[in-house]
Amino acid sequence: MKAAKFDYTKTNDVAEALSVLTAEDGDSKVLAGSQSLGPMMNLRLARPDRLIDIRALDALKAVTQAPDHLFVGALVTHAAIEDGILPDVTRGMIQHVAAGIAYRAVRNRGTIGGSLVHADPAGDWPAALRALGAQIVIDGPAGTREAAIDTFQLGAFTVALEEDEIVRGVRVPALSGSARWGYHKICRKPGEFAESIGAYVCDPESGIARLVLAATEDAPLQLDTAAAAIAQNDGAKFDLDAARMALTETGETFDPFKLRMHAVALHRAVAQAYGA
Template sequence: MKAAPISYRRASTLDEALAAGGETARFLAGGQSLVPMMNLRLTLADIMIDISNLRELRRCAREGDRIFIGAGVTHAMLEDGKIADPSRGYLPHVAGGIAFRSVRNRGTLGGSLAHADPAADWPAALLALGADAVIRGLGGERRLPLAQFQLGLMETALEPGEILLGVSVPVLSCHARWSYQKFCRKSGEFAHSIAAVVCDPARGLAEVVLGAAGDKPFRLERASALLLGDEPPAAPQMALAVDEDVREATGLAVSSYEFHLHRTMALRACARLREHA
């Protein structure tokens, strides 16, 4: 199939892109998700606004104890270290495992978040990092914790005409630890389960996040709380917490394959976090 007829416009500035946006417009950055969906007519638009060359969306800057990363930054730029890494290797690691190099060359961090596929890497990975979404519209700029940005399956808090400007992420301390585990049946496909863990006691950050397990990534509350304790949690204690979190968040039967897959990924991520302490 091919996309329905559309009008195409290349924006030269962010303000021009915002002025052209609206209910029936779609913003095109890397196009690695949007174009295939339009070809299948799973999403429609009257006008496509190309924002791929906007320098404002590739801006990266230090903001106190956080770093702003523009939405137009590609996966390959993160993988190759072409921007400052505030995450002690976490972001390059995640970027390097996304699909194939040809996709990483074009696909963008902001495009992945705005597409809001629950099986994609960045929604889970950045939620675990404690990121904020930075949004720009004609009325100005606003920020949301990433937990409030993705509302459900391919649904975000973006209003018509708004653009995801980028994300603000904390600069991790030298004591930070992280683990990112992803299960795919074949190389390059979307994950069947993702477990992302970031722990930085100096920043009061401890997040265990499960992706590809529902309509959006979710935080494992009990497991995250255990990581903030003074002593590393015992394996049986963490297993019990993960069991309760996964059952509560997904509604899956404890006897199901999916439950055991997500449980295993979360426990593996937590265990490997301890191994690299």
């Protein structure tokens, strides 16, 4: 199908983008890589009255390295991350994650900020950046604010972003040399939406241990108790039964098939982190 009619505005000014977002009547949507909004508009699941094309906003393309993090502008594409153009502060994790997103033709256009804001439950960046404990940098009429990723995604396709705000970028914490990570996706075929995603990051130096399950019907699920235990045992006791137990202990209900699949995703992510 084809997208329904809409007005189109392109701007190279953040303030103008923010004002257009709220000044006009009707429903406005921000357009970046168009790899998620594009299909939704073609299928008419989304019918915005106005699109604001932000690809010319240079402020959202910046990549800057600080001692404790890497700031990645919202418009940085998955392909740029996959190709290792960015400084590696995550011991290769974000490069690995980027390379596994959909297909190269999609990665050439799709953006890290778009993925976060679109907040598909099966999205890679919401899962991977949650495991890394990233900070979201948000521009709004009152200036710039930061939000922890843990509270950013409220549910499937829903984020804590006001109507007059856009994501400027994301601060990815730098991992130390002794940090470990694992990321495992279960897909029927390469590039397809994941049926389950397990992500694990542990950094003994900063004391961080985070285990995340994604591709449920909701926002990514963080399993802190399990993560702490895994870090303490160097992953040794985290077998499939332990993974199933950890999932059950979250209080979420999964059907038996999904529970099994999610347990496998978590188990494999942790196994990858510890080289098992």
